Structure formats: structure tokens, C-alpha cells
Amino acid sequence: MSSSVFYVLSDSVGETAELLAKAALSQFKDQNMKIQRIPYVDDEATMVDAFHLAHENNGMMAYTLVKPEFRVKMRELEQEFGIVAIDLMGPLLEQLENHLDEQPTLQPGLVHKLDEDYYKRVEAIEFAVKYDDGRDAKGILKADLILIGVSRTSKTPLSQFLAHKKLKVANVPIVPEVEPPEELFQVSPEKCIGLNINHEKLNHIRTERLKALGLDGSANYAKEDRIKKEIEYFNKVVEKIGCDTIDVSNKAVEETANVILRKIKR
Known part of the structure; x- marks a missing residue:
């Protein structure tokens, strides 16, 4: 032929x-x-x-x-x-x-738009994993959003949830003994969101967490004095940055994420 x-x-x-x-x-x-x-x-x-x-x-x-x-x-x-x-x-x-x-x-071309959305989502998820828990301060400068909060305020699951919405999220733990990374004060305050929590609620969460790990629930990590000290330090950092906060005391991850997404849209 x-x-x-x-x-x-x-x-x-x-x-x-x-x-x-x-x-x-x-x-x-x-x-x-x-x-x-x-x-x-x-x-x-x-x-x-x-x-x-x-x-x-x-x-x-x-x-x-x-x-x-x-x-x-x-x-x-x-x-x-x-x-x-x-x-x-x-x-x-x-x-x-x-x-x-x-x-x-x-x-x-809608099928390619769907593909593009998929790859953006995967990229955001990989970003959240790479820059989880303050592992690399460089991620703060690259992120669409930075979450800050004391331990057990759902920073990691929230970062992952928002990554599925194609947002690149870095999260930074706030600990009194550790100076927050300088990059946190170099980005726009609008990119940062502080996750606030009631000290009694946090005490309960940390106590249960320690028990789940087979540890003594009365460890310093879960003591009220320690928690109050951490929250007080967190508030000082938030004030220095000038960012908004969300009270996550009685919110599920999905609820907090929806509040954040509404803020971003505005």
C-alpha cells in the first residue's frame, strides 16, 4: 500500500x-x-x-x-x-x-484543565510534606499560606487538607524556647494565620495524646502552666507578625479550612 x-x-x-x-x-x-x-x-x-x-x-x-x-x-x-x-x-x-x-x-480542552488541577494538587501536597512542622524555613518564602501555632493545633492535617485545594502551605510550630524563623517576619502578614486554642482544650488534647502513646498524662507537655506559657508566647509572636488568628478550640479541621478559604477569597 x-x-x-x-x-x-x-x-x-x-x-x-x-x-x-x-x-x-x-x-x-x-x-x-x-x-x-x-x-x-x-x-x-x-x-x-x-x-x-x-x-x-x-x-x-x-x-x-x-x-x-x-x-x-x-x-x-x-x-x-x-x-x-x-x-x-x-x-x-x-x-x-x-x-x-x-x-x-x-x-x-477541559480534560487538560483537569490534568493541570491534578498536578497542582499533587505539587501542593508534596510541598506541605516537605515544609511541615518548620522543617525548612525556606518554604515560608515559597508558600501561599503559612500556619503558625503551638503543638497539637492541627497544623499538619490542616496543611494537608488545604493542599488538596491546591494551596502550598507551610506550617511553623511556636515554642517559647525556640526563636521563630526570620522568614516568618519577611512575608506579608496576610499570608500568615495563627491557630489559637483554649488552654483547657489543649490540656485535654495533649493529655489524651500522651496516653495514646503509652506515656504519663501528667508530663510537663500537658501541664496547664506549660500550656499557658506557650499560648502567651504564641500571642506575642502573632502580635509581632500582625497576622489574623483563628480559634480552633472547638473546630474540626474542615471547619477551620473553610474559614481560611473564605479569608483567602476575600
């Missing part, structure tokens, strides 16, 4: 059509057909040019076009040029529309 070209047209990058074309061609042992992608088709002139190319190169075509008027034009050109042009998207969209009883958005 003489060589020919399989043209794949798309109103986005054209990966879907190309993959399907490759999968189909792989089923034929003796074929000498090249695949040429024509992406970002957004006018009828591009379609006409593609049919001229197919005519000159003994070609056939397949396309993934979401706009109905573009698919109608392709069918008209298929009849005019006498060249096979396979609609890979239209029939599936129509069947889904009937099954779901919902109009499609007809917006090109």
Missing part, C-alpha cells in the same frame, strides 16, 4: 484523537500511514486546509471537536471532498447528553 497520512484534528491539543488513531493503526501489520496532528482548530478555514492536505496525500481524517457547528462543517466537507472523516467526539457527547439529561459545556 502506498504511503498516506492520517490527519487528526482537535479544538485542543489533539492527544485523544492521536492516541485513538495509533491504537487503531496498531492493529494492522502492513501499513505505511503517518499520523499528523492539527491542534487548536478554531475556524472553518483550518478545516478546509486540512481536507486539501488529505486530498493531496491520500489521507483520511478523524476529529475531536466539541462545538456542534464545527462537527456539522466537517460532515459537509467530508461530502464535498469525498474523504473519510471520523467524528470521535460527537456521538459520545450526544449519548452522554441523553443519558445524563444535561447539556455539555462545549468548552474545548
Whole structure:
């Protein structure tokens, strides 16, 4: 068989059509057909040019076009040029529309937008892990948001929850014996949020935590005097930074996250 070209047209990058074309061609042992992608088709002139190319190169075509008027034009050109042009998207969209009883958005490239969102989420999760618990102060300067608070104020789970919302979050523990990193005072106060907590609630949380670890619940870590000292120091740091605080005493992680997301939107 003489060589020919399989043209794949798309109103986005054209990966879907190309993959399907490759999968189909792989089923034929003796074929000498090249695949040429024509992406970002957004006018009828591009379609006409593609049919001229197919005519000159003994070609056939397949396309993934979401706009109905573009698919109608392709069918008209298929009849005019006498060249096979396979609609890979239209029939599936129509069947889904009937099954779901919902109009499609007809917006090109949404699958790649979903992919982009996925990778941003993964990147944010990796960021939260890398810069958890003040491990590397450099993360403070790179973060979308910095959470500060004393131990057991849900900084880590909150960072992870917000990472799933594609926010790069660093968190920094506030301990009286340790100077907060200088980077904390170099970023905009609007990027920082202090997690405040009632000392009695924190006493209960820490006591239960120690017991869960098989340790004495009366250790200094859970003593009220120690907790009050930590909270007092935390308040001084917050005042120096000039950032907002959220009382997490009786809030689940999801509730605190929603408060933060509303603040960011404002």
C-alpha cells in the first residue's frame, strides 16, 4: 500500500484523537500511514486546509471537536471532498447528553484543565510534606499560606487538607524556647494565620495524646502552666507578625479550612 497520512484534528491539543488513531493503526501489520496532528482548530478555514492536505496525500481524517457547528462543517466537507472523516467526539457527547439529561459545556480542552488541577494538587501536597512542622524555613518564602501555632493545633492535617485545594502551605510550630524563623517576619502578614486554642482544650488534647502513646498524662507537655506559657508566647509572636488568628478550640479541621478559604477569597 502506498504511503498516506492520517490527519487528526482537535479544538485542543489533539492527544485523544492521536492516541485513538495509533491504537487503531496498531492493529494492522502492513501499513505505511503517518499520523499528523492539527491542534487548536478554531475556524472553518483550518478545516478546509486540512481536507486539501488529505486530498493531496491520500489521507483520511478523524476529529475531536466539541462545538456542534464545527462537527456539522466537517460532515459537509467530508461530502464535498469525498474523504473519510471520523467524528470521535460527537456521538459520545450526544449519548452522554441523553443519558445524563444535561447539556455539555462545549468548552474545548477541559480534560487538560483537569490534568493541570491534578498536578497542582499533587505539587501542593508534596510541598506541605516537605515544609511541615518548620522543617525548612525556606518554604515560608515559597508558600501561599503559612500556619503558625503551638503543638497539637492541627497544623499538619490542616496543611494537608488545604493542599488538596491546591494551596502550598507551610506550617511553623511556636515554642517559647525556640526563636521563630526570620522568614516568618519577611512575608506579608496576610499570608500568615495563627491557630489559637483554649488552654483547657489543649490540656485535654495533649493529655489524651500522651496516653495514646503509652506515656504519663501528667508530663510537663500537658501541664496547664506549660500550656499557658506557650499560648502567651504564641500571642506575642502573632502580635509581632500582625497576622489574623483563628480559634480552633472547638473546630474540626474542615471547619477551620473553610474559614481560611473564605479569608483567602476575600
